Amino acid sequence: MADHRDEPLVLGIETSCDETGVGIVHGTTLLADAVASSVDEHARFGGVVPEVASRAHLEAMVATIERALTDAGVKARDLDGIAVTAGPGLAGALLVGVTAAKAYAYALGKPLYGVNHLASHICVDQLEHGRLPEPTMALLVSGGHSSLLLSSDITSDVRPLGATIDDAAGEAFDKIARVLQLGFPGGPVIDRLAREGDPEAIAFPRGLTGPRDAAYDFSFSGLKTAVARWIEAKRAAGEEIPVRDVAASFQEAVVDVLTRKAVRACKDEGVDHLMIGGGVAANSRLRALAEERCERAGIRLRVPRPGLCTDNGAMVAALGAEMVARNRAASDWQLSADSSLPVTETHVPGDAHLHPHPHSHAHSHDHVHETAKDNLYS
Numbered sequence: 001m002a003d004h005r006d007e008p009l010v011l012g013i014e015t016s017c018d019e020t021g022v023g024i025v026h027g028t029t030l031l032a033d034a035v036a037s038s039v040d041e042h043a044r045f046g047g048v049v050p051e052v053a054s055r056a057h058l059e060a061m062v063a064t065i066e067r068a069l070t071d072a073g074v075k076a077r078d079l080d081g082i083a084v085t086a087g088p089g090l091a092g093a094l095l096v097g098v099t100a101a102k103a104y105a106y107a108l109g110k111p112l113y114g115v116n117h118l119a120s121h122i123c124v125d126q127l128e129h130g131r132l133p134e135p136t137m138a139l140l141v142s143g144g145h146s147s148l149l150l151s152s153d154i155t156s157d158v159r160p161l162g163a164t165i166d167d168a169a170g171e172a173f174d175k176i177a178r179v180l181q182l183g184f185p186g187g188p189v190i191d192r193l194a195r196e197g198d199p200e201a202i203a204f205p206r207g208l209t210g211p212r213d214a215a216y217d218f219s220f221s222g223l224k225t226a227v228a229r230w231i232e233a234k235r236a237a238g239e240e241i242p243v244r245d246v247a248a249s250f251q252e253a254v255v256d257v258l259t260r261k262a263v264r265a266c267k268d269e270g271v272d273h274l275m276i277g278g279g280v281a282a283n284s285r286l287r288a289l290a291e292e293r294c295e296r297a298g299i300r301l302r303v304p305r306p307g308l309c310t311d312n313g314a315m316v317a318a319l320g321a322e323m324v325a326r327n328r329a330a331s332d333w334q335l336s337a338d339s340s341l342p343v344t345e346t347h348v349p350g351d352a353h354l355h356p357h358p359h360s361h362a363h364s365h366d367h368v369h370e371t372a373k374d375n376l377y378s
């Protein structure tokens with residue numbers, strides 16, 4: 001059999017929120033990225049409804065896997081591994097992906113890799129810009145997370161430097177969009193309206209930017225309240241709401257803080273690469289301001305294209321392929337969905353890696369396959 005170690009062919013499944021994503025990669029090359037979203041089903045609730053998301057994943061799963069295989073022109077039996085988001089995310093939604101991944105891995109006799117959703121958001125950039133420099137600073141901004149992470153090896157070492165102490169950046173976009181009655185999700189529509197507004201029209205607060213505040217933590221709930229109050233006051237006075245200016249000024253307050261702290265973290269840690277990932281990285285103003293500030297600070301910026309920033313299966317496949325390439329231990333059949341999987345746990349190795357087979361190398365590629373096979377027949 002050919003040695004696939006450098007360019008493993010891996011299928012990745014992502015179901016942590018409302019996107020059923022199935023991606024296939026060959027090393028750092030993207031072959032397929034099939035996504036079925038249930039976002040429209042949640043729109044009338046103004047947020048993702050976990051039960052609705054879980055059911056939608058169940059209904060979309062097999063068709064999305066088949067579409068990815070067809071798009072990639074790949075036979076399932078040729079895969080070197082199956083990766084799946086083990087967490088963090090919505091428990092019921094994650095469970096659908098983990099169960100599907102186990103079923104396919106078991107039936108095909110392939111190693112299974114339960115991986116971390118946040119590390120996947122970082123690793124996806126390899127599909128666009130090649131291998132991640134080590135170390136890489138990552139600003140992860142999505143509907144569920146806002147974190148500054150420092151990684152020296154995306155398969156094993158992700159160190160959190162700071163995170164939001166209340167709302168996530170994307171959550172703030174979604175909440176402000178709700179106040180402005182712009183629908184859900186809020187990020188894309190605010191991004192679009194803000195282009196026609198004045199970012200300096202209203203001076204909204206920049207959370208946690210005082211000299212005594214935690215340098216790398218974020219807070220968006222004060223901003224959210226300030227924007228809501230400002231709108232309420234206008235409404236109470238019977239004045240029209242300048243929606244575009246509010247959108248632009250709110251967005252500016254968010255991206256100003258995000259980019260300022262990310263650049264500062266790079267400087268403090270002596271890291272000259274910044275990657276930005278997660279759904280909010282699709283924001284056009286965040287991308288532009290980050291570009292400007294990174295250039296001024298001599299930092300190289302890497303941001304995947306918007307389609308790879310929002311949740312997708314390719315990012316899971318990308319991290320799975322890296323796990324195979326670096327001989328990380330596969331997961332075992334006890335793998336379960338962990339809604340609060342810590343960011344430091346880049347993947348969920350099976351127990352077997354603690355008790356390596358006496359005749360195999362603990363971290364050899366063969367062992368990875370053996371682990372899955374042992375489990376398959378045990």
Ligand code: KG4
Pocket residue numbers: 017141142143144145169170171173174185186187188191278279280281282283284309310311
């Ligand atoms: O990464 P993602 O798809 O799912 C999570 O893991 O949360 O991120 C979704 C979030 C939503 O809050 C959405 O409003 C936000 O990303 N988002 C944006 C943009 N596109 C999506 N926020 C700001 N500007 C955008 N263009």
Ligand code: ZN
Pocket residue numbers: 117121142278279310311
């Ligand atoms: Zn995400």
